Amino acid sequence: MPDPILKLNGLDAFYGDFQALYGVELSVHEGEVLAIIGANGAGKTTMLRSISGLITNDAAQISYRGQQIGNARPDVVAQMGLAMVPEGRQLFPSLSVEENLMIGGRVNRKGPWNLRRVYDLFPILEERRAQASTSLSGGQQQMVAIGRALMSNPDLIMFDEISLGLAPVIIRDIYKALPGIVGGGMSAVIVEQDITKALAVSSRVYCLQEGRVSLEGRSDTVSRDEIARAYFGVE
Amino acid sequence: MDFVNALVQGTLLGGLYALFAAGLSLIFGVMRLVNIAHGDLIVLAAYLGLTTTVALGVHPLVALIVVVPAMAGIGYVLQRAVLNHTLGDDILPPLLVTFGLSVIIQNALLEGYSADPQKMDAGALETASVALGPLSLGVLPLLTFAIAVAVIAGLQWCFYRTPLGRAFRATSDNQDIAQLMGLNKRHVFGLAMALALAVTAVAGILLGIRTSFDPSVGGGRLIFGFEAVIIGGLGNLWGTLVGGVILGVAQTVGATINPGWQLLAGHIAFLVILAVRPNGLFPRISA
Numbered sequence: 278m279p280d281p282i283l284k285l286n287g288l289d290a291f292y293g294d295f296q297a298l299y300g301v302e303l304s305v306h307e308g309e310v311l312a313i314i315g316a317n318g319a320g321k322t323t324m325l326r327s328i329s330g331l332i333t334n335d336a337a338q339i340s341y342r343g344q345q346i347g348n349a350r351p352d353v354v355a356q357m358g359l360a361m362v363p364e365g366r367q368l369f370p371s372l373s374v375e376e377n378l379m380i381g382g383r384v385n386r387k388g389p390w391n392l393r394r395v396y397d398l399f400p401i402l403e404e405r406r407a408q409a410s411t412s413l414s415g416g417q418q419q420m421v422a423i424g425r426a427l428m429s430n431p432d433l434i435m436f437d438e439i440s441l442g443l444a445p446v447i448i449r450d451i452y453k454a455l456p457g458i459v460g461g462g463m464s465a466v467i468v469e470q471d472i473t474k475a476l477a478v479s480s481r482v483y484c485l486q487e488g489r490v491s492l493e494g495r496s497d498t499v500s501r502d503e504i505a506r507a508y509f510g511v512e
Numbered sequence: 513m514d515f516v517n518a519l520v521q522g523t524l525l526g527g528l529y530a531l532f533a534a535g536l537s538l539i540f541g542v543m544r545l546v547n548i549a550h551g552d553l554i555v556l557a558a559y560l561g562l563t564t565t566v567a568l569g570v571h572p573l574v575a576l577i578v579v580v581p582a583m584a585g586i587g588y589v590l591q592r593a594v595l596n597h598t599l600g601d602d603i604l605p606p607l608l609v610t611f612g613l614s615v616i617i618q619n620a621l622l623e624g625y626s627a628d629p630q631k632m633d634a635g636a637l638e639t640a641s642v643a644l645g646p647l648s649l650g651v652l653p654l655l656t657f658a659i660a661v662a663v664i665a666g667l668q669w670c671f672y673r674t675p676l677g678r679a680f681r682a683t684s685d686n687q688d689i690a691q692l693m694g695l696n697k698r699h700v701f702g703l704a705m706a707l708a709l710a711v712t713a714v715a716g717i718l719l720g721i722r723t724s725f726d727p728s729v730g731g732g733r734l735i736f737g738f739e740a741v742i743i744g745g746l747g748n749l750w751g752t753l754v755g756g757v758i759l760g761v762a763q764t765v766g767a768t769i770n771p772g773w774q775l776l777a778g779h780i781a782f783l784v785i786l787a788v789r790p791n792g793l794f795p796r797i798s799a
Contacts, residue, residue, distance in 0.1 A: 331688050351691035361692050369685040372678060380682050383675070384694035429694065 280343075281306050282464060283328065283359075283433055288338045288347075290320070290327045297323035299488045305433060310465045312479035312496060314472055316508060319485040321468045322364060325435050328466075329361045330354040341433075355384050360431035364438040364468075366418040368410040368425070375406040377421050381428030388430025389461060395424035398454055416447030423451070427458065434458070435466040440474065452478060472504060486510055517647055518768040519761055524649070526760030527657030528722065530753040531715035532737035533744075534664060535708035541747045541796075542684045542704040543599060545606045549613040551734030553709060556617055557583050557716025558725050559625055562632055572632040572721050580713040587709030591702040599701070614730065621727035629724040638721065656718050660756070663711055664749050670707070671749070680704055739782040745792030754793060758785070 281304035290298040297320045305311050313321050326332045328339055330351035339347040346354055360381075368377050378395055396403035399420040405413060410421055419439075426434055440448040448471075455478055459465045469475035476482060476496045484492035484507035492499065492507030536550050547553075557579055564575035594613070598605040640651040671677035683690040683700045691697055719725060719733065736759060744755030759778050766777020785793065 329692055331691070350696065351688070352694045352696045355692055355694040363689060363692070367686060367689045369682045369689070371681045371685050376678055379675075380678055380690075380693050380695075383679070425693070 279307065282342055283466075284340045285324075285328075286338050286340065288324070288327060288334060290323050290332055290334055292323050292332075297488050298327070301485075301488075301490055303483055303490065303493075305464050305466060308459075308462045308464055309481065310459055310467065310479045312475035312482040313466060313468045313485065314470075314475050314482060314504070314508065315485035315491075318487075320488040321485055322437055324485070325361060325437050325466070325468060328354075328435065329359060355429060356386070358386060358430075358432035359435070360426035360429045360433070361435045362419075362422045362426045362437065362439065364441060366415070366422040368418055368421055370409070370411045372410060373407055374402055374410050374413065374421055377410050378402075378424050378428050381425035384429035386430040390427045390430050392428075395427060398427075398457060399424060414447075416443050416450065419443060419447070419451060420454075423454075423458070431463065433464040433466065435468075437468050439467055439469055440471060448474070472508075484508055514768055515765070518764040520647055520649065521653065522761030522764030523757050524653035524657045524760070525764060526740075526753070526757030527653070527660035528715065528718055528756070529736045529740045529759050530660045530756030531656075531663060531711065531718065532733050533740035533752045533756055534660075534667060534749065535712045535715070536734075536737045537741045537744075537747070537749060537752045538667065538704060538708045538711070540741070542680045543701050544603070545595065545599065546603070546610070547708075548607060548610040548734065549617060549730075550610075550712070550737060551730030551732065552614045552617040552621075553583070553712050553730075554716045554719060554733045554737075555621065555725055555727060555730040556586075557709075557713040558632070558720035559621055559630070559727075560713075561717040561720050562625075562630055565632055572634050572717055573637075575632075576714065576717055579717060580710050583709040583713035583716075584706040587705040587707075587712075588702040590709075591705035592698060595705065596698045596701055618727050618730065625727065627726055627728070629726045630720075631724040632717070632720040634721040652718075652721060656722070659714060659718065660753060663714060664753050667707075667711070668749050676703065736778070739778065742792055743782060743785050745795035747796035748792075748794045751792060751794035751796070 283305040285301050285303040288298050288301040289296065301324065315321050323332065327334050330349050334347040336345040336347040341357060341359065372380065378392060401417055402420055402424060405417065410418065413421065439451065452474060467475060467479060479496045482494060482496045482499060483490055484504060486507060492503060532554060536547060539545050539547050560579045560582055561572055561575045564570065564578045565572050594609065595606065598609045637652055641648045642651060671680060679695050679700050682693065683695060683697050687697050740755035740759050741752055743758050744751030758781060762781035763774045763778040767774035
């Protein structure tokens, strides 16, 4: 197997004074879709925030394409080709739908994604392009958040709680769009509460429990029992 | 007739107050920084204008070509070197640091220019006037008002029609997420302060043509700017112009009734609006 593009080397991360991650080892390979599961408070969001640079760590604890980025600024990390779709969408309320997408394209990396491609992927957004992002439904907001991340033409896209708070029919639509997103060789890390969905869409899965990796395996071979143990810590 | 005259003169004066306020409003809008040194920066711009006119022998309005970029540069460096380090969840450090900055600027100006009142010489512009029916309008106040409208229209355009404005609004909305979009917030804040002090440069020069100034007058300009921002509503630039006009009119009308009431009338108008509409007349952002 070739070298991973993203590697966590014993990541210890803190959420304020509280240590949220303990020596997490993780790797993402080119074109791979990785699922991260785990209960609330297991450290999933802290992990994504650490990778994206919103939480500063020791430089060597995170490496991306051979460079140490553990203490890199978030805007620098974004320029390197990592994008995040944050939990709860977090669109810019004072920007229109189209402006939200355009600010995602500010990073200005070369690649297939532009406004046209995003609108082709989510046609509803083109109809709503001039509206305030806050006027959209939760599902449409998630589409904007995904489009905004894609506009930077990332090599690795991270989804935090991709389906949290969305209606089941919307979740289905979002998952239907996923292969079109990651099919082009882009790697993805998906944090998801719905274990069935997470396993179906990913090639490998990590489970976090109280800040530690409690399970790592291929999504098509891990058993429900293993997951239940890793998830809840029951013996 | 006196009353109508006061109304018109007050409106024109409001343009100057709006220029005092626009920079404050912009900075608060983008980074939630309350700049106590804002008035002293206006006075600093007036002194830079004075030095430029004297050294180069140019008209004060021509000095804008030098002072606007100079103040913008000072703004960027000030933000990157000092003010960015004070920003965080706690609102106290930026208040204390800009208060200290205010003291430093005042004393530096005292040291450099003495406490003697100074004034910029704008020649015929100072006394020129046009007759409008029974009213006589000064060309300088008219020009000031026109500049204020143009500056606010320009800021509005910058905020809502340009990539820079998009970056300002995104950073103002959510600093973390803006950074995930590849925006370096320290740089964005630096640009915002540069833009704010560019506006301040215009305000300072117009102030220095209109009245005499000395190193101690910054505090008063700060208050006028604050009052205009609050009256108009936070985060709304056109509201800031309206706030400036209301303040200007209140002062001029007050002075018409009794010359001693000029400042008092302005403060009373401010307090009344604060009591009736605590968020100002046209608020855009909730504080």
